[in-house]
Amino acid sequence: MSWINCNEQPKVTAILQKSLMSGRVPHAYLFTGKKGVGKKKVAIQLAKSLFCTEYQGDSCDHCLNCHRIESGNHPDVFVVSPDGNSIKIDQVRELQKEFSFRAVESNRKVYIIEQAEKMTVQAANSLLKFLEEPNYQVTAILSTEHVHQILPTILSRCQVMSFQELPLTQRVQVLLQEGFFEPLVRNACQMTADLEQARELCQSDSFAQARNVVLQLSQDILDKGSYALVILQDKVVKQDNGEDGITVMLDFLLYWYRDILLFQIDRNAELVNTDMIHILEQQAMRCSRTWLLRAVELVADTVHRLNRHANAQLALERMVISLQDTEV
Ligand SMILES: [Zn+2]
Numbered sequence: 001m002s003w004i005n006c007n008e009q010p011k012v013t014a015i016l017q018k019s020l021m022s023g024r025v026p027h028a029y030l031f032t033g034k035k036g037v038g039k040k041k042v043a044i045q046l047a048k049s050l051f052c053t054e055y056q057g058d059s060c061d062h063c064l065n066c067h068r069i070e071s072g073n074h075p076d077v078f079v080v081s082p083d084g085n086s087i088k089i090d091q092v093r094e095l096q097k098e099f100s101f102r103a104v105e106s107n108r109k110v111y112i113i114e115q116a117e118k119m120t121v122q123a124a125n126s127l128l129k130f131l132e133e134p135n136y137q138v139t140a141i142l143s144t145e146h147v148h149q150i151l152p153t154i155l156s157r158c159q160v161m162s163f164q165e166l167p168l169t170q171r172v173q174v175l176l177q178e179g180f181f182e183p184l185v186r187n188a189c190q191m192t193a194d195l196e197q198a199r200e201l202c203q204s205d206s207f208a209q210a211r212n213v214v215l216q217l218s219q220d221i222l223d224k225g226s227y228a229l230v231i232l233q234d235k236v237v238k239q240d241n242g243e244d245g246i247t248v249m250l251d252f253l254l255y256w257y258r259d260i261l262l263f264q265i266d267r268n269a270e271l272v273n274t275d276m277i278h279i280l281e282q283q284a285m286r287c288s289r290t291w292l293l294r295a296v297e298l299v300a301d302t303v304h305r306l307n308r309h310a311n312a313q314l315a316l317e318r319m320v321i322s323l324q325d326t327e328v
Helices: 010-022 039-051 064-070 089-100 121-132 168-177 182-191 195-203 205-222 227-237 242-264 277-286 289-307 312-325
Strands: 028-032 077-080 108-113 137-144 159-162
Touching: 010 039, 010 159, 028 039, 039 064, 039 108, 039 137, 077 089, 089 108, 089 121, 168 182, 168 195, 182 195, 182 205, 182 242, 195 205, 205 227, 205 242, 205 277, 205 312, 227 312, 242 277, 242 289, 289 312
Parallel strands: 028 137, 028 159, 077 108, 108 137
Antiparallel strands: none
């Protein structure tokens, strides 16, 4: 992956590439931004660009250095992440010990400290001395989701690079490129703006299962069948998916009703359940606009109740009964 494929954060990568080309790379960077915005990916790309033997300021992805950095086996590139809940002073000491030797293969070393806000005060102070006395070509890349928790003394010694949250279309594109099922990707990216969280949802079996339950549920609600409540009880409450599982299911239901509304007004390009157009069409013919808006309101109200710790089973039953009692 060269910088061309690292294009989710154009501002950050433009600045980094400029520094690389001019040969003026700062001693320390602090990458800030939410989980999933590409901090680690850019840190690895920066390390590869510094070590690549083929390209100047970019990575070729086939030289030995590029390969070893990609697989986490380069002798002069170190990654430090929290050991449990914190980054401890011993971890920073170990890093310093490594850095007291000359670089194994070049005159350069890179270290990446993930979740840098988790450094204990002792670890941060120890690192500070290190940041103040760079003895040869050392590049530190600290990254954090919580920049306000970084000690000001550390902050002032780093060039801060702010990573922006990715827009919806880009998050969808990234996950589609990774090969996830499109309807799941579209639902997940609507539910959360956090790419990493969306990826975790797409990877989990229970996410796909929750969607199947909702598809069945939406049909049963319209048929005014008694299965709806049974489905809920069996698949949601008894399965003990926890409140998160129920919230995800309700989110699916919200985006399902949104899809039917979008279908009714011919905005098919915005649908999330792209594989279910024929069922959306059937339900769109049966539901009035008024009912759909009321349904969205009822589901949103149930999410609100659950957030306020209402009894899950009662809240869900109440929702289904209200949906079935409202004239379609
Ligand atoms: Zn290379």
